[in-house]
Amino acid sequence: MELFDVFLLEAVLNGLLLGGLLALLSLGLNLVFGVIDVIWICYAELIMIGMYAIYYFYVVFGWPLLLAMAAGVLLVAAAGAALHQFVIRPVLAAEPINQLLVTGGVLFFLQAAATLAFGIEFKNIGVSFPPIVVGEISFSMPRLIAFGVALAGMLATYLFLKRTYLGTAIRAISQDRAIMPLMGVNPGRIFIVTSALGGALAGLASCLLVLQYDIHPAIGLSFGPITFLICVLGGLGNMVGGFVAAFIFAQFISVGGFFLAVEWGYVIAFVFFIAVMFWRPQGIWGGK
Amino acid sequence: MSTAAATSAGGDMLRLGEVSAGYAGFQALFGVSLEVRSGESVAVIGPNGAGKTTLLRTISKLIGVTSGDILMEGRSLKNVPAHEVIARGIAQVPEGRRLFARLTVEENLKMGAFLPAARPRHAERLKFVYSLFPRLEERRAQIAGTLSGGEQQMCAIGRALMSGPKLLLLDEPSAGLAPVVVQSIFELVKRICAEGYTVLIVEQNIRQVLKVVDRAYLLETGRIKSSGPSAELLASDEIRKAYLGI
Numbered sequence: 411m412e413l414f415d416v417f418l419l420e421a422v423l424n425g426l427l428l429g430g431l432l433a434l435l436s437l438g439l440n441l442v443f444g445v446i447d448v449i450w451i452c453y454a455e456l457i458m459i460g461m462y463a464i465y466y467f468y469v470v471f472g473w474p475l476l477l478a479m480a481a482g483v484l485l486v487a488a489a490g491a492a493l494h495q496f497v498i499r500p501v502l503a504a505e506p507i508n509q510l511l512v513t514g515g516v517l518f519f520l521q522a523a524a525t526l527a528f529g530i531e532f533k534n535i536g537v538s539f540p541p542i543v544v545g546e547i548s549f550s551m552p553r554l555i556a557f558g559v560a561l562a563g564m565l566a567t568y569l570f571l572k573r574t575y576l577g578t579a580i581r582a583i584s585q586d587r588a589i590m591p592l593m594g595v596n597p598g599r600i601f602i603v604t605s606a607l608g609g610a611l612a613g614l615a616s617c618l619l620v621l622q623y624d625i626h627p628a629i630g631l632s633f634g635p636i637t638f639l640i641c642v643l644g645g646l647g648n649m650v651g652g653f654v655a656a657f658i659f660a661q662f663i664s665v666g667g668f669f670l671a672v673e674w675g676y677v678i679a680f681v682f683f684i685a686v687m688f689w690r691p692q693g694i695w696g697g698k
Numbered sequence: 699m700s701t702a703a704a705t706s707a708g709g710d711m712l713r714l715g716e717v718s719a720g721y722a723g724f725q726a727l728f729g730v731s732l733e734v735r736s737g738e739s740v741a742v743i744g745p746n747g748a749g750k751t752t753l754l755r756t757i758s759k760l761i762g763v764t765s766g767d768i769l770m771e772g773r774s775l776k777n778v779p780a781h782e783v784i785a786r787g788i789a790q791v792p793e794g795r796r797l798f799a800r801l802t803v804e805e806n807l808k809m810g811a812f813l814p815a816a817r818p819r820h821a822e823r824l825k826f827v828y829s830l831f832p833r834l835e836e837r838r839a840q841i842a843g844t845l846s847g848g849e850q851q852m853c854a855i856g857r858a859l860m861s862g863p864k865l866l867l868l869d870e871p872s873a874g875l876a877p878v879v880v881q882s883i884f885e886l887v888k889r890i891c892a893e894g895y896t897v898l899i900v901e902q903n904i905r906q907v908l909k910v911v912d913r914a915y916l917l918e919t920g921r922i923k924s925s926g927p928s929a930e931l932l933a934s935d936e937i938r939k940a941y942l943g944i
Contacts, residue, residue, distance in 0.1 A: 575812050582798045582809050589796045591780035592758060592789070594813040594861065 416546045418668060423547065425664030427557040429657035431618060434560035435637040436644070436652035437567060438611030442490075444647035445584045445604045448498050448509045452517035454634030456493070456609060458524060460486040460616025461625045465533050475537065479620075483613035490609020491602050498605070499598075517630070524627035532624035539621075556618035563614045564653070567607070580604055584647070639683050645696025655694065659683075710772065711736045711865055711896050712757070712788075717766035719756040726752040728920045729766065734865065734898050739891040741928070743904045743941070744917035750900040751793050753917065754867045757898075758790045759783050770865070785813055787864035794874065795854040799843030803834055803853055806842050810860030819862060827856040830889070848879040855890065866890065868899040872906065884910050904941045908932045 439453045450456075460482045467478030497516055501509050539551030571577035579595050580603070590597045615633075623629065640659050644651030662682050667675025686694060712734040720726040726749045734740045742750050755761045757768060759780040768775040770786045778786065789810075797806050807827060811820045828835035831852040837845065842853055851871055858866055871887060872880040884906050891897050891910065901907035908914060908928040915925040916937065924936060931937050 575808065575817065578801070578805055578808055579812060582801060582805075585798045585800055586796055588760075589792055591760060592784065592792060593809045593857075594781055594784040594816075595809075596779070596781040 418665070420547045421664050421668035422661065423549070424553070425661040426657070427549070427553040428664055429660035430557035430560040431553075431615070432636065432640055432660050433653045433656035434563055434611065434618070435615050435633060436640040436656050437564055437649060438608040438615070439637055440641050440644070440647055440649045440652040441567070441580075441611070442604060442608040443641070444649065445580055446494070446498065446502075446601050447584075447647075448502070449513065449638075449646075450493070450608065451510060451513040451634075451638075452493070452520060452630075453608075453612060454630035454632075454637060455517050455520040455524075456486050456489055456612040457616045457619065457633060458625070458627065458630045459489060459520065460613045461620045461623075461629065462524065462528055462533075464616060464620050465535055465625055468535055469533075475535075479617040482616055483610055486613030486616065487606045487610035490612065491606040493609070494601055494605035499601075517634075521627050521630070528627065530627060532626045534624050535620055537621060550622075552618075552621035555621065559614070559618055563611065567611065570607075576600075576603060580607075639680070642693055643683055643686060645693030648693065648695050651693060651695030709736045711738075711770070712898065713769040714757070715767050715769070717756060717768060718764045719752060719761050720764065721761065725764070726920050727756060730917070730920070730922055731766075732915050732922065732925070734896060736864075736896055737894060738913065739887075739897040739899065739911040741907045741911040741914040742898070742900045742917050743902075743907060743914050743931075744923075745941075746902060747919075748917045749920040750902075750917055751869055752920075754790060754869050754898070754900055757783075757867060758788065784861050784863070785815065787862075788867065789858035789861050789863035789865070790867040791851075791854045791858045791869060791871065793869040795850045797842040797845075797850055797853055797857070799841070801842055802839050803842055803845070804838045806853055806857050807834075807860050810857035813861050816861045820860070823860050823862060827859055830859075830893070831856055846879075847875045848882060851875065851879075851883055852886065855886065859890075859895075863895070865896045865898065868897060870900060870902060872901065872903045880906065904937070905932075 439450060443449050463485045464478050464482040467473045467481050468475050473481070493516065497512055498509070501512055541548045541550055542554065571581055579590070579593070579600055583590050583595070583597060583600050587597055590600070619633070636659070640655045641652050643659065644653070644655030659679050662679035663675040666678035690696065710733060714730055714732050716729040716731055718725060718727055718729055730753065732742070742753060744750055752761060756763060759775060759778060763776070770788060773786070775783060775786065798809065801809070807824060808820070811817055811823065833849055834852055834856055837849065842850065845853060868887065872883050875883060880903065887897070887899060888910050897911070899907060899911060908931060911928050913925065913927050914931050916923045916931070924931070
């Protein structure tokens with residue numbers, strides 16, 4: 411195989427791996443928006459909290475890594491439920507702009523609180539894996555793990571939404587909130603469960619990111635905007651659209667970065683995003 | 699399960715005592731009293747805007763009662779939140795059917811069995827609903843929004859039956875349907891009554907509904923104007939002149 415082709419293939423495969431991770435990130439945000447109709451601007455800051463939690467559980471408290479991660483997921487799920495109960499619920503009937511502002515406020519609050527509590531220095535859990543080499547192509551182990559776990563997490567979420575009573579109610583409530591009580595469903599409870607599930611997905615993402623990235627109070631800014639753009643690209647609230655858009659976006663970043671410089675990958679991806687917004691402002695698979 | 703609905707036949711199922719209700723700044727019901735006995739089918743008839751839909755929404759607690767009380771099997775619904783009314787045995791088929799348009803027929807029926815107490819009997823009731831409406835079984839995997847109007851009404855009724863209700867509230871089941879379908883909807887209501895369900899139905903289509911139910915109340919501008927057995931109301935001058943155009 412030509413050397414050029416090997417590197418291109420490697421870029422495509424790395425884009426695929428990145429796509430899985432981005433798809434997981436967008437799923438939580440899309441789920442919450444699709445059901446509650448509120449955008450968690452502070453979504454990536456929940457991921458930051460999860461990363462710090464795993465760091466403290468694993469490095470400082472010395473828990474086993476998997477236990478630390480499980481505790482991190484539970485903690486962020488609880489944070490998601492708390493975010494709904496104490497921040498979103500009071501403004502559920504308010505103007506969308508007010509809802510954006512309160513969740514945006516939570517973003518800055520969490521960033522500032524993390525800076526105060528944990529300092530600005532970068533932290534790392536110090537777990538490293540050797541790269542996996544297949545023929546002439548090498549993969550990073552954390553990325554492969556992230557891809558596999560992200561797919562498993564999304565499949566589990568899909569089965570939950572499709573098979574269970576609660577999952578069906580979560581899909582139903584986004585279609586007709588007003589008649590849910592006639593089914594014996596307490597809409598407030600469904601919102602809490604959905605928020606906890608969105609939080610758990612953010613927690614799962616933090617488990618995967620903590621293997622690849624250093625932790626600092628502004629880490630959310632590395633993922634928040636891109637997650638939001640992917641959701642918009644796929645049609646906000648459309649979970650399948652977000653899934654596909656994540657893989658498209660990741661290919662632009664990865665392959666675009668291959669042909670030019672790495673930073674250009676993001677530029678190309680964002681140019682693609684802007685072009686799509688002119689063509690379909692509601693997103694590629696958006697209905698409204 | 700259909701026979702379970704007809705136990706304690708003749709006993710009091712639902713009783714409204716001097717119920718007033720409305721929306722913010724607008725009263726829609728003024729001291730409405732009515733009763734539905736077990737095994738009976740009762741209609742509330744009246745013109746558009748009389749408060750018929752408000753009445754059913756009040757019984758389901760979607761709207762708060764401002765005065766008076768609603769008793770289901772002798773127990774007050776006063777402090778029961780809307781999502782717990784169905785656990786008392788009251789299921790409502792809302793106006794306009796209100797199916798979950800992007801869920802399948804079977805998923806819509808599943809939502810009707812959401813109540814924890816209803817889940818163990820999900821499979822059994824699904825079979826019963828499909829035996830009642832074989833058309834729904836044929837279309838079980840179809841997205842509900844693509845059903846015809848009549849099929850949607852079947853699905854909406856089936857969804858309400860999935861909870862195993864003692865009392866079925868039907869809100870304008872014939873509204874918005876083609877005239878040829880309206881006839882079949884009343885046939886359907888007749889069958890539901892024949893299955894032993896206690897039914898409270900609200901209708902504008904007075905002539906048709908009076909042929910199906912045992913008794914009826916006439917509601918005008920939020921007040922009960924008269925009541926009686928269906929045959930009696932059908933023959934009364936008041937109804938004939940004002941509503942049947944005879």
